Amino acid sequence: MSWKKAILLAGIATGMIFQFQGNLGVEAAAKVPAVTSSVQGISQVTVVTKTYGDGEAPAYIVLKYPESLDSRTLSTADFTVDGRTIECVMTNTEPNDAQDVPGCYVILKLQHTNTASDGDLGQRGKQGDAKEKPSADKKTDSVGKEGGAPIMMTRQPPDLGVKVSQVKDVKAQNGKQYAASSMAYSASATVEDDVDRFTQHVYKDPSTGYEMPYNLYLPKDYDSQKTYPLVFFVADASANINNDKTPLFQGNGATVWTEPEEQAKHPCIVLAPQYTDDLVKSIGMMTTDEYVWTPGLTLVTDLLQDVIKNYAVDPARIYGTGQSQGGMANIAISDRYPDLFAAQWLVACQWNVQEMAAMKDKTLWITVCEGDNKAFPSMNEATAFWESLGSPVARNASPWWNSKVPVRELDRQVNELIAQGKNINYTVLAGGNHMYxxxxxxxIDAIRDWLFAQKK
Structure with a gap:
């Protein structure tokens, strides 16, 4: 369903705001927006979100006006959005940012800055809004020590609300003027494209007897007679809550592969399981610091095998990735099923180094932060161990990479490592911490491209 069809106007402008309930999404039923009098000009407010590395947040706001406006006559100073910086103003005939042409929709693109704290984990930004969750079962609910990440956290869905005002007069193309106002408008509809590209399902495992929700993305024009690469992403333990969509809003480890630009290069299926708090309470954590095989690992592996069996997955192009708990799960699964993955991207994770001998000939990309007091020393030891077993490792030497440079610079550095032609690549980001x-x-685009270049 198009944006134009999705956004339905209701009511007659009377100078008061009427609120209607419902849902809005590019592929969902429409949510009837608030309507105001043309005196204020703004008749409808829609927030469009994006899932960034530090989580889902508003990316731009769509304001509908009764008449056509031209962005060349507008300025970022004409509007305010509480707590956010407006990066640029566009206009369009459709309620999206696909083009900048005169139209009745004004698009306020919002500046995004990574809010994840790169210092001590006691000073967390968005990633640390979740607090440590106490538990009566100490065996399955420990807290990371010396700045490490808590194993369980009460993460919540992000607040996607906005307050927007037109603080200066603006003029339509036909000369009609809309007066400045101190009125702050809330969005009457929210579009979550990154989240809504996935569908939610529940896997009933005959092996363990337990159920596990999961998120699945199928490429546009998916054809069961073809085969597609599969990206298997597992989130960190802070995502272990009873919300099936948590892997889609906690960060972009699942959603980045489904963005239109990425799918144009690398059409693929994406599987993002959700390990819930209910599962933690019933069968324990998926991974533990004892580095043992758990019922949770059996469950998530059985889910992966079920998706491989029931969808058009190319068995030569199955890619595993995950952060913290998710990276540990990838290592454990790869150890037990050595022929499963064509390549893996392990982010901020570790495992028993001696047991990782089985991975010495695998195709891996490992990313850690210097300030991660578990993954950094553990992966230093693991890569040195693999080298002692005859497996060459391409690594960036100290000084470590600066995570705050433009992505194109990180891409350049990645490509320099790739040029060494080694199966195991190890990158360290300066400073930072586990969750950062x-x-x-x-x-980092170049690592994603590297992953899709691998094939069994």
């Missing part, structure tokens, strides 16, 4: 790592990692 994945707020940056999945945004």
């Amino acid at each position: 790592t994945w707020s940056v990692a999945y945004g």
Whole structure:
């Protein structure tokens, strides 16, 4: 369903705001927006979100006016959005940012800055809004020590609300003027394209007897007679809550592969399981610091095998990735099923180094932060161990990479490592911490491209 059809106007402008309930999404039923009098000009407010490395947040706001406006007569100073900086103003005939042409829709693109704290984990930004969750079962609910990440956290869905005002007069193309106002408008509809590209399902496992929700993305024009690469993403333990969509809003480890630009290069199926709090309470954590095989690992592996069996997956192009708990799960699964993955991207994770001998000949990309007091020393030891077993490793030497440079610079450095032609690549980001790592990692284009270049 198009944006134009999705956004339905209701009511007659009377100078008051009427609120209607419903849903809005590019592929969902429409949500009837608020309507105001043309005196204020703004008749409808829609927020469009994006899932960034540090989580889902508003990306731009769509304002509908009664008449056509031209962005060349507008300025970022004409509007305010509480707590956010407006990066640029566009206009369009459709309620999206696909083009900048005169139209009745004004698009306020919002500046995004990574809010994940790169310092001590006691000073967290968005990633740390979740607090440590106490539990009566100490065996399955420990807290990371010396700045490490808590194993369980009460993460919540992000607040996607906005307050927007037109603080200066603006003029339509036909000369009609809409007066400035101190009125702050809330969005009457929210579009979550990154989240809504996935569908939600529940897997009933005959092996363990437990159920596990999961998120699945199928490429546009999916054809069961063809085969597609599969990206298997597992989130960190802070996502272990009873919300099936958590892997889609906690960060971009699942969603980045489904963005239109990425799918144009690498059409693929994406599987993002959700390990819930209910599962933690019933069968324990998926991974533990004892580095043992768990019922949770059996469950998530059985789910992966079920998706491979029931969808058009190319068995030579199955890619595993995950952060913290998710990276550990990838290592454990790869150890037990050595012929499963064509390549893996391990982010901010570790495992028993001696047991990782089985991975010495695998195709891996490892990303950690220097400030991660578990993954950094553990992966230093693991890569040195593999080298002692005869497996060459391409690594960036100290000084470590600066995570705050433009992505194109990180891409250049990645390509320099790729040029060494080694199966195992190890990258370290300067400073940072455990949870900061994945707020940056999945945004590095060149590593994603490297992953899709691998094939069994």
